[in-house]
Amino acid sequence: MSRIEPLSADMFDADCGHRMPFRVGDKWSAMLLRCLEAGPRRFTELKVPLHRVSPKVLTETLRAMERDGWVSRTAYDENPPRVEYALTALGRALLDPMDHLCAWTRAHRAEILGVREEYAQGE
Template sequence: MPWDPYEANCPSRRLLDRIGDRWTVLIVVALDSGPLRFSALGTRVGGISQKMLTQTLRSLERDGFVTRTVYPEIPPRVEYELTSLGRSLLGPLRALEEWAVENMSEVVDRQREYQTAH
């Protein structure tokens, strides 16, 4: 079955939505350095709510990008780590991150020009 993200009901479109989500991008790149606990991820990804962090991690786990490991300790320790599939996303996501940082000044300039013209 060929996948076509331009078709409204194609699962590949939902996958693009998932990997293009801002929280997904930031969480996957944050996990590049190794496993992190929920609170450490929340701290690293500034501005994300606990609810969004939970939802995004569940989606990433469901789709096979992240593993969740619960350690039998008191209190329980839970860590999230990239799978090999998740690691395969790092190259493209890092490229997007670098592009955003490198081009942000020009984007800000264009936004100012647009605001002035309108």
């Protein structure tokens, strides 16, 4: 058995790139990214597929994504008001790694569920 290198104490400092990308972890961002994939959407439109989200949380999430440059927000001076959210180039670039992750999930979902069931038996 070969010797394995010891793990360094600062593998996971803030700038190391091993942490998951900012905010992919929160509950709605990834799904919002997917909602905006095909083109700009309005606030109310986004609530349809995300029908469990409250307006408060939707605003929060969109603001955070805007702050990180993933989406742009465009308000048109009309009545009734119209606001459109769209992916920026940066947000669009994130779709590619996201797709990989989604593909992994689809490919292994059944396997994971099986393991879980086994594990539950052994308790």
